[in-house]
Amino acid sequence: MIDLLLQYRTPSPIFAGACVSAALPSQEKGDLLWEYNVGDPITASAYVDEHWQFESDTVPTSERLVCVCSSSGSICLLRINSNMNRDSSQPGIDVQEYARFDLQGDVFSSPVMIGGRIFVGCRDDYLHCVSVEI
Numbered sequence: 001m002i003d004l005l006l007q008y009r010t011p012s013p014i015f016a017g018a019c020v021s022a023a024l025p026s027q028e029k030g031d032l033l034w035e036y037n038v039g040d041p042i043t044a045s046a047y048v049d050e051h052w053q054f055e056s057d058t059v060p061t062s063e064r065l066v067c068v069c070s071s072s073g074s075i076c077l078l079r080i081n082s083n084m085n086r087d088s089s090q091p092g093i094d095v096q097e098y099a100r101f102d103l104q105g106d107v108f109s110s111p112v113m114i115g116g117r118i119f120v121g122c123r124d125d126y127l128h129c130v131s132v133e134i
Contacts, residue, residue: 017110
């Protein structure tokens, strides 16, 4: 028998697989840490760039890029800051849309990010490569 580790009820159906990342805060309890509405259904897993880190001269950061594709063809790049809040034991998580690209067809495939580029298949029968400059 398999033990249930966590359970979370969402307000609407989920059509994409889980996104697991060592770069994002722990989800041992199954609590909702943050959410972001991309405006259209998401039918593919998000991708967290485990190797990209934003540089800051003033404060050490724990920021990552997360790429999410919507079924309507949008590629949404989110900047996630998961620094710990010094006044609290709870993580201070800030989610901002960093960039958005619109493709000419529906997207049902999960994106991959390599070396500042996003690769994603589209229903226009093309594999697209989008360059991201930070």
